[in-house]
Structure formats: structure tokens, C-alpha cells
Amino acid sequence: MLVVAAHPDDEVIGIGAQLPRFRDITLLHATDGAPRDGRDAEMHGFSDTESYAQARRQELISALALAGVAPERALTCGIPDQQATMRLASLARQVAILVGSLRPAAIVTQAYEGGHPDHDAVAFAVHAALQLVQAPRPALLEMAGYHAGPQGMATGCFLPGAHDGRIRLAMSPAARALKAQMVACFATQQQVLAGFPVGVEMLRLAPCYDFARPPHPGRLHYENYPWGMSGETFREMAAEAAQTLGIGR
Numbered sequence: 001m002l003v004v005a006a007h008p009d010d011e012v013i014g015i016g017a018q019l020p021r022f023r024d025i026t027l028l029h030a031t032d033g034a035p036r037d038g039r040d041a042e043m044h045g046f047s048d049t050e051s052y053a054q055a056r057r058q059e060l061i062s063a064l065a066l067a068g069v070a071p072e073r074a075l076t077c078g079i080p081d082q083q084a085t086m087r088l089a090s091l092a093r094q095v096a097i098l099v100g101s102l103r104p105a106a107i108v109t110q111a112y113e114g115g116h117p118d119h120d121a122v123a124f125a126v127h128a129a130l131q132l133v134q135a136p137r138p139a140l141l142e143m144a145g146y147h148a149g150p151q152g153m154a155t156g157c158f159l160p161g162a163h164d165g166r167i168r169l170a171m172s173p174a175a176r177a178l179k180a181q182m183v184a185c186f187a188t189q190q191q192v193l194a195g196f197p198v199g200v201e202m203l204r205l206a207p208c209y210d211f212a213r214p215p216h217p218g219r220l221h222y223e224n225y226p227w228g229m230s231g232e233t234f235r236e237m238a239a240e241a242a243q244t245l246g247i248g249r
Helices: 010-021 039-043 049-066 084-102 117-132 173-184 187-193 231-245
Strands: 002-005 026-035 074-081 106-110 139-143 145-149 152-157 202-205
Touching: 002 010, 002 084, 002 117, 010 049, 010 106, 010 139, 010 145, 010 173, 026 039, 026 049, 026 084, 026 117, 039 049, 049 074, 049 173, 049 187, 074 084, 084 117, 084 231, 106 117, 117 139, 117 231, 173 187
Parallel strands: 002 026, 002 106, 026 074, 106 139
Antiparallel strands: 139 202, 145 152
């Protein structure tokens, strides 16, 4: 199993209770979880973004230890938080190399839903990577994250629409308790993670996206934040990266 996520904690939000099930699992994080503008680092009491990134890495290691996943199983591309979109082609190549090396039976990654630009960047990179690797290709699954909803941010679910086939994963009381413990390890993210349900995890087979089209009509969730990215810009950059990689839309 290969899990490709944007930030340290995304895999716990998505499938944290399932992680102990896998005997042979590798995680790849696109970013280090530390935006370079320094605001998040300062808000959490860190003097610089490097210290903040190290803290987020340690939080991840502590959470994974509860699930029996060793630190060396958690790899990172080291891209600054909120900047994965700037490196779509290189990120896709890194994922392709890892897939070719590990030959996983399945990949779990994030959906293209406009929740966070780094999430959409990871979705693009994984789909692009699978066009670069030689067959056989692994099964590609998506974990539920968050996106714009009628009442604000919708969490723990997929966008409604034609791309369905979602499966709600069974979680025993012990599994829920374990996930709650894992979530608690991310001390710097508690305010954000409070909005995510601990008792809900969903997977689905990934649809075939057209990254030249928006994931849904209207304003994307991340367009409400000063992260320097719009849906239109993302789609332009995705088209440019696809051309660089020599793949189709």
C-alpha cells in the first residue's frame, strides 16, 4: 500500500483507523506542512518555519507509532506547504519513480475537490504519475477530505455527483479510540482538526479527472483564503505540467 498525501496529518484524517491493517505500507507527503510566509509558525510559537516543519514531522511520527508504522515508512518531498502546485511536473515524476520502485498493489490519495491547492496538486500528480509508469498499474483509491459545502467547509465526505461508489469503512470502538489518539498527536493542528469527524472514514475508486475543468461549479474552498492560488490558475498550471510530462488531459 502506498499513501500519497499533501500534508502530515492528511492520512490520519482520511484513513487513520485503517493504517494498522497494512503490514507493508509506505507514506509519501508532498509538503512539510509549514507555509513559508511564517504566519502559521509564529501563531504556534515557533521562531522560524524550519522549526515548525520539524514539529509537524515529529507529530506525524508520534501518530504513526500508535498505528505501528515506523518513521522510515513516512517519506517526504519537502515542498513548502501551499506550494505543491508550483511543482506539479516534478512531483508527478517523484511519485512515478516511487511507484516503479515499490510496485504497490494499491495507492490511496486525495480527491480533486478544490479543498486545498496542495490536495488538488497531489491528486494531479498521482494521476499523472500512473500515466508515466509501466503496467501493471496499481488500483487507485481516494480518501475523503474536505471541500466547499452549502454551509461552509464539508468534511469527511466526497463531493456529491456522478463520481460515486464510495464505501464507508467500518470502525470499531477501539479503532475510533485509536484514531482519536492519533489526531491528538497533532498538537499544532488541533484547531483545524476539531472540525473533522473521528468516526467516519470513506474510500472510493478514483474517477478519471479532467484537470482542465473545475472540480465543481462556483467558488472553491481554497479561494476563500490568501494562499495565492485560484482554481483558474491551478488549471492553467495543471495543463502546463501535463504538456511538460507529455501526457493527456
